[in-house]
Amino acid sequence: MALRSTDILTQTPQGLYCPLGDFHIDPVRPVKRALITHGHSDHARSGHRSVLATRETLRIMAVRYSEGFAGAAQEAPLGESIRIKDVTVRFTPAGHVLGSAQISIEAGGTRVVVSGDYKRAADPTCLPYELVPCDVFITEATFGLPVFRHPDTRDEVRKLLDSVHLFPERTHIVGAYALGKAQRVMALLREEGYDKPIYLHGAMERLTELYKSEGIPLGETPKVAASERSKLAGAIVICPPSSIQDLWSRRFPDPVTCFASGWMRVRARARQKGVELPLVISDHSDWDDLCRTIVETGAGEVWVTHGQEDALVHWCATQGIKARPLHMLGYGDEGDAEETSDTAPEGGHA
């Protein structure tokens, strides 16, 4: 007898829960057993009794929350089947950030895939997304409107380099989320042949070191010393989004405010943040890729966790795919992370 999908996965106040395996995925509150898709702080929280995640995600959590981020931590090797009670789980690359994985759960011939956040576009800092055919696909919809189609990242980075060339007496300050986006921007700059030091805000340092230690070449990335700020004309500096409008950025010579995010596609968003050079670089799937992925998984049923759920659910209906929004709270926040201080953790990470 085939199982109902809700026997395999259901929604609880803590987040997605697998009754047959007795575990949560990316729970927003402390639980007994948590499977974590990736290291962004809205998905990977501290205080669970035990955590199962990829080796890189475990390392990221340890950097963020210290070694004791969970009672016990177990590594999930990519592609390997792991038996948990009555289900079999498997972690597969999601292409979102270093260590990010989709989690598939199988029982009684039914397969449910929780994608976490994912993207199909190339990213030199993490493994590419791998398609996992399934019966039920749990997708995000951060950029779930057809106005979001991410451009080629190379063009965006060239836009930045052109500006550096045109304004050599100014500092280009690039706001980018500390995990993933910042390192991707560095790697993309290197791919375009930029070989000068890329200066980092202190909040970027440890995660960038972690990326480097995983064998991702990012070149010379010194931390900006406070006394040095006024001397960085012509340099590229990467900082958390909250710092681009903060006191911190004032000391640089006539800074050009840049922001690397999928939200930069919408002008009003860029203007609200006082951005002068928006760089449309996203670690999420754009609309076309969300739609394409849903079709390619062959799923007969789609659940939409967070973002612009309604549009994607509507689109599924027009394609004859059963879909429902989960309206999950606590994930993303549409990238509207309000500035608090220099050391604010990244909330949304679009």
Place this chain on the structure above:
Amino acid sequence: MNRFAALLDRLAYEPRRNAKLRLLVDYFSHTPDPDRGYALAALTNSLMFKEAKPGLIRGLVEERTDPVLFRMSYHYVGDLAETTALIWPHPSASEEGAAPGPGHNNPPLHVPTISEVVEALATTGKSELPARVAGWLDALDEIGRWALLKLITRELRVGVSARLAKTAVAQLGGVEADEVELIWHGLEPPYEPLFAWVEGRAPKPETNNPAPFRPPMLSHPLEEEDFEKLDPSDFWGEWKWDGIRLQAAAGKGSDGRLVRRIYSRTGEDVSGAFPDLVEALDFEGAIDGELLIVRDGRVQSFNVLQQRLNRKAVTAKLMTEFPAHLRVYDILVEGYEDLRHLPFSERRQRLEALVERLDDPRIDLSPLVEFSSWDVLASARSDPAAIGAGPDADAIEGCMIKRADSPYLPGRPKGYWYKWKRDPYLVDAVMMYGQRGHGKRSSYYSDYTFGVWRDGSDGEELVPVGKAYHGFTDEELLQLDRYVRNHTVNRFGPVREVEYGKDRGLVLEVAFEGLQRSSRHKSGVAMRFPRINRIRWDKPAAEADRIETLEKILERGEKEIHPLDGRIVTDRETEGETS
């Protein structure tokens, strides 16, 4: 189109004038003819085609998208052209009826150049236009589509004035912007001879424009210490009219017909808006003066003038109700004789003679204000009605003083012309919101919304009456920025709401030039040129002014005003600093 799109994209986000200039120069130096010329034409609003209407764009995009998804997207993005640019489906997608997969092997579409777009727009009939536009949208990317839609709707809005674009062309070859200005109106898109000249590849283009624009002479504000240095007997006084500075030029074309034009102070040809005045330009030469509305021999306030300026269509009714009038104060050219090197006193005689010859009620002379000492001028300034201005006093915003021997020089030369404005209105208001500024101020809360008291349903409440972002020193900016950060109660994107109430809040003394009714503002009033005059750290918020104070100022200024439609000439701040 892609280079032009990238330029517009950068300009739209760039708040600094000098950086905009740099972007423009970079574009002009790296873009071939005729593309750069058409771009220049677009930026100076010199292109001659009928703009596409929003309805056309909406029609095209609705044909190609799911209505529910379009509505959601439009709601999210908030701008039709931008939503269309972003949502426009890839041409292969609409054929497959699904999201585009990889590996479609349609040949790449031809991306149009700006020249192709402009040339096609000039020749495409109304019925063929939608298909043409759709074809371009298919071939362009998001930013290209956005720029195309701005171009064809003639709504660039990237914060570049015609003057700035011309300055960029001048910089390209190290010539003066005024030199470009002088020959500008004899040139046409795509301006190849202009570029050839500034790049040193060809001689200066001959101007065969019988009525060209000539850069106007501007004045400096009179400072306290100037009174010591300046000798009143060297100067002549005039009223400073609260109108719009215009230059009227006329001359015979090669066919012998008189060409008549009216230019704004930035060199835009605004003849189309004032056919009644153009008709009166029955002379050869160029004169400088103020546009006013005169009814029954009486000059109306700026509020009345604005009602004429705000109308798109110039109807006979509008011209009867708001008769345009030119009050002249200088002459630059008479016949073929350039008078600009002559002293002001001599030009004035020539001007008086010309006005007498014209004998047209629509053009008259701005009278001289007699004064023997600065004190006499000061009393004239504070009460123009008593010193000969009579009922026109409402349209006077101060005095001008001009050296009797001053030549007419382009730009703002020092030492010749001064403006001595009427004292501004002052009001004590309470800070309600702070907003982050732009450019160098992008990390400072430098734009302040302030309010005054009025009776609300639950007792007295503050109602916002304006927003100011200058008037304070750099040191005061730091203090205000700190105040906003330390007293935030709410955040809305870049805006912070600060504490305010009867017993707390910061009082700002706001100076402004005038008031008008506005349906867009909750308080029903809009301020002209508001700025922070003083920070009243000492004053309790409860003692700030009430809305009635503003109502009184308003009533004084609109004794015979028709109801306003609420719109404001937004460039008044810069345009208004005329003489």
